[in-house]
Amino acid sequence: EVQLVESGGGLVQPGGSLRLSCAASGFTFSTYSMNWVRQAPGKGLEWVSYITSSSSTMYYADSVKGRFTISRDNARNSLYLQMNSLRAEDTAVYYCARLRGTGFQDCWGQGTLVTVSS
Amino acid sequence: EIVMTQSPATLSVSPGERATLSCRASQSISSNLAWYQQKPGQAPRLLIYGASTRATDIPARFSGSGSGTEFTLTISSLQSEDFAVYYCQQYDNWPPYTFGQGTKLEIK
Numbered sequence: 001e002v003q004l005v006e007s008g009g010g011l012v013q014p015g016g017s018l019r020l021s022c023a024a025s026g027f028t029f030s031t032y033s034m035n036w037v038r039q040a041p042g043k044g045l046e047w048v049s050y051i052t053s054s055s056s057t058m059y060y061a062d063s064v065k066g067r068f069t070i071s072r073d074n075a076r077n078s079l080y081l082q083m084n085s086l087r088a089e090d091t092a093v094y095y096c097a098r099l100r101g102t103g104f105q106d107c108w109g110q111g112t113l114v115t116v117s118s
Numbered sequence: 119e120i121v122m123t124q125s126p127a128t129l130s131v132s133p134g135e136r137a138t139l140s141c142r143a144s145q146s147i148s149s150n151l152a153w154y155q156q157k158p159g160q161a162p163r164l165l166i167y168g169a170s171t172r173a174t175d176i177p178a179r180f181s182g183s184g185s186g187t188e189f190t191l192t193i194s195s196l197q198s199e200d201f202a203v204y205y206c207q208q209y210d211n212w213p214p215y216t217f218g219q220g221t222k223l224e225i226k
Contacts, residue, residue, distance in 0.1 A: 035215070045154075045162065045205055047215040059213040095161055103209030104152035106173060108161040 002026040002107050004096050009112030016086050022079040022096030022109055030074035033099040036081050038092035049081065086116045120144050120208050124218035130226040133196050139221045141189040141206035150210035153182055153191045157202045201225050
C-alpha cells in the first residue's frame with residue numbers, strides 16, 4: 001500500500017524554526033518527484049515546494065522562498081521541509097504529496113499541523 | 119502565475135441528482151488539469167487528471183471535461199459520500215502549481 005506519513009508539526013513562536021518529515025512506503029520513493037502543499041485553517045490548498053527524484057531541482061512558492069528548504073533522503077525514503085523565520089501566516093496543515101507525470105498529486109499524506117503563535 | 123477560478127463557491131444539490139462544477143484558468147493550460155476531493159479532516163484525494171482521466175478506484179459517476187481555459191467536473195447521481203470540497207489544479211505552467219479556491223458541494 002502506498003503511504004505517506006508526515007511528522008514534526010507543532011506550536012512554534014514567530015521567528016522560530018521547525019523541520020517537517022514525510023516517511024514514504026509502498027512504492028519506489030527514489031523515482032518520484034515530491035511536493036509539499038499546505039492548507040491554512042478553513043482555507044484552500046497552496047503549493048509550497050517541489051523537489052525532483054534526484055534532488056537536482058527544487059522550487060519554492062514566493063511566500064516561502066528564502067525561508068524554507070526542501071530536501072530528501074532516498075536511502076531513508078524520506079522527504080523533509082526545513083522551515084525557518086516562521087510567521088503567523090505559515091500556520092497550516094502541511095501535506096507531502098507524490099507527483100505523477102508533470103505535476104498532479106496522486107498520493108497525499110494525512111498532514112501535520114504547524115501553528116505559529118506567541 | 120496562472121490563476122484558477124472555481125464556480126460556484128457553494129453548490130447545493132440533492133442526493134441522486136447531478137452536480138456540475140466549473141474551473142477556469144487565466145490562460146490556456148491545454149489539458150493539464152487535475153481535480154481533487156477533500157472531506158473534513160482528511161487529505162485531498164485525486165479524482166481526475168489530464169482533465170478527463172479518472173484516477174485509480176474513482177467511480178464512473180465522476181467525469182471531467184474541457185481543455186484550454188474552461189473545465190468541468192460532473193458528478194452524476196450524487197451519493198452521500200460525494201458531499202465534500204472539490205479543488206482544481208493546473209500543472210501546465212509551473213512553478214507555481216496553482217489551485218482553485220474550491221467548491222463546496224453540500225446537501226440540499
